Amino acid sequence: MPDLSRRSFLKATAWIAGGITIAFSARLIKEKSVSVGPTLEFPNAESGKGWLQVRSDGKVHMLCPRMEMGQNANTGLAQIVAEELNIRVQDITLHYPTTSETAPIGFTAGSLSMMLFSKPVAIAAASMRENLRCRAAKINKISVDEVIDTEGGFVILGSPRIGYQDLVTDESIELDFENSVIPTLYTFDPRRIKKQVGQEAEPRGIKDLVTGAPVFSGDIQLPGMLYGRVIKPPVRKARLKNLNFSTVQNIIGFFDIVRDGDFVGVVCRTPGSLDKAVRSVIIEWELPEPINQEKINQLLDINVALQRGDLPSTLQDENHNPSANWDVDLEFAVQLQTHAMQEPRAAVAHIEKINDIERINIWTGTQDPWAIKRHCADDIGFREDQVEVHPMRMGGGFGGREHYEVEQDAARLALATGLPIKVQWTREDEFRVARNRSPSSHRMRLACDHKGVLSNWWHAYASGYVFYSRSRLPDWLLPFKRSTAGGDFGVSRGAHPAYKSPSIRVEYKEVDLPIDLGVWRSLNGAPNTFVIESTMDELARQKSIDPVRFKLMNIPDSMARLGNCLKRVETMANRNPLPAKSGYGRGFACGVYEKNSFVAVSVDLHIDHEARKICIDRMCCAQDVGMAINPDQLRAQIESNLVWSIGMALMEKVEIGDGQIASNNFHNYMIPRMSDMPSLDIDIIDNPIIHPSGAGEVALIAGSPAIANAIRDATGLRLTRLPIKYTDITALGSL
């Protein structure tokens, strides 16, 4: 593939046609990505990238660097541009590029958008503003200091207002500020009274969503498009044993069956006929690696692992004393959970021949369109420049859309038939193929002195792979990455203690489980925080110390923001007294996500013996992720996380049945519904002098342990296996 520079990419696509465009900086992270690995090309702190343009009509245009899945990151970035350019966020025109229209941009994952993109975008916009200011000064033959900001332009004493349109012509100009001084960034200026940043902004595209506009990949309709489905094997590595499609020809609307080794695809003219055609195909699989819950439990058993000695990976090891006088010693089991995003994945693929060269276009909702492009080229034998991915809005992502999967189905069927193909996964396909959050098995021991000051900390656990799961990297590279110390950061996420203890050991074992796993909201952040916060709560209660006081006592000064969240959530919780009745309880938990996002949650609940249910009545949350660029969207992310924490604590579990995943729809994988909702009180701690950190997977980590701690408060029972069911409480004979 010709090595198009970022600049020529933009020229080739006529983005730099007229007006002033902020040029790409050469100072991008030059991490050479593996051709079929995830896309990791993020802007560095000073590079502006080529996403911003002021056209001759004065209008500002922005190329959106983030994929949309409900987090509204591009709205937040547009607020920054608006702040720097003294315009309104709604006046910015957003463009969503295909993979051929810009150079690769790092995948949308890990709640990195505001953290990694806010400053580069602010620098780009501020540089644009200062260039325009220089132009205004030059035209008016005055010094730049005399050119004062106003909405959408500048004012000069004694002259009419100068709009941006007065300063830009049709001539195409690229600004390259690589070696220039970074101008004042209004977004990051704590003294500035901000008009856009920190304000609520209507999420871009919201009217499309409430009126049902076709914005998802499944909504794409191409002329002559056919409907395809690949029959999914029940477990990974299954081999096709028998295939009988003798009656499929009788189905009205049937078009073709595509077979290549273990790949079986059915293509029909309508989606209705596709369901019937697939049902008529009789298929038998050979399962070389049948799965069952018992085997997974054995592989993960933390006590068996510990009996063999130290676990293979050590996260922290300071003055460890395995025979300390442990005050609490608890074992935890965290369940297999899935994303169950609302939209079962869909992709449309179309191969066309232009000047004798075949090109494939793929419309799909993905967190990593450039990885899809590379994987697709590799898979169907095209060069990368023959593949163009059109990223569509995702109907939920949550880490579940980083692999080349439904796109593969569509690309292969389009290649086989030569016609445009839409593949819409069924809900069952989603359950079978999803890269679920690994189950894990933990043992956690703590000791403290008589005042409640922690003395010993020992957390050992076993988990399946999280980030370096199957096909994340080529087979030859995967074992190497897995064996590198700390290689799979997904497994260790959330296991660093937020508390101080003179003796600490955190160790873990990564297990290759016979099920497909991957990245799920917070990676292992939620499971590890659940374990830590449950054990801390238990220790406090056993020592008859108030759990909040106990935690505050053990939070080091370096974690003052965490302590602040906990204090504030306690104040919020105390505004509503807990009913002084049996079966009611209140629990607290707090946590740190990825070093810079702090959260605390309180839960009020009661045990309803009539309905045989654990009822969450109220949740309070205080969260500090630094500067609040869009408080309303932060609130939305917190609400979302709290709902997920209810699912994790009380409802969700992927069931494994006879040799395969048994959960296949929402009747046997329960997720929270409207009636499960508590009242929510949310406190967003705006810290405008601190760079924004991620918010997409923060409150979840503290929500689930706060629920377990509230159950402990209500019943006296420490429940350590997720999800916690009403029957767990009655089985243990509470009340």
Next chain:
Amino acid sequence: MINFQLNNTSVQVDIDPDTPLLWVVRDHFKLKGSKFGCGMGLCGACTMHVNGEAVRTCTLPIAAVQGAAIISIEGLGTPDNLHPLQQAWVEHSVPQCGYCQSGQLMSASALLQKNPNPTDDDIDVAMNGNICRCGTYSKIKSAIKSGAEVMRTQESIVETFDPASGKSIVKEASS
């Protein structure tokens, strides 16, 4: 040949009679607002009004809607003329990913036709068949209440089912 009303227009379609209504509306009539979510009537993403009732259309065979009045999200309001609930959804910034929201709006609007002043429990019952994986429930509830208030206090758009003509009628009416 199956005849029915789709968003107040008489339509007919010659299709396998057990084809679910959802696919007919999405792929035959090319109205893409109603979504496929589970195929078993468990998640509510495909909800439309059938004779004024909120119905899961992913499991409803087209043969069953012969003569019925169907309203899909496209018939509820348009970007230039939003239904009060759609307006409330915008004002409360309800959607996150947005995939479930057509179905949520159709269930909520069916509720308000019958019950212009629903309690929290009424809302829980009416909306419990609609999953939102992003967890926008709290905002949905707030938006239903403020949308209902607007509809009660102002001239508002109402959709009524007229058994005589077999049509759903969407019109301006004073409450």
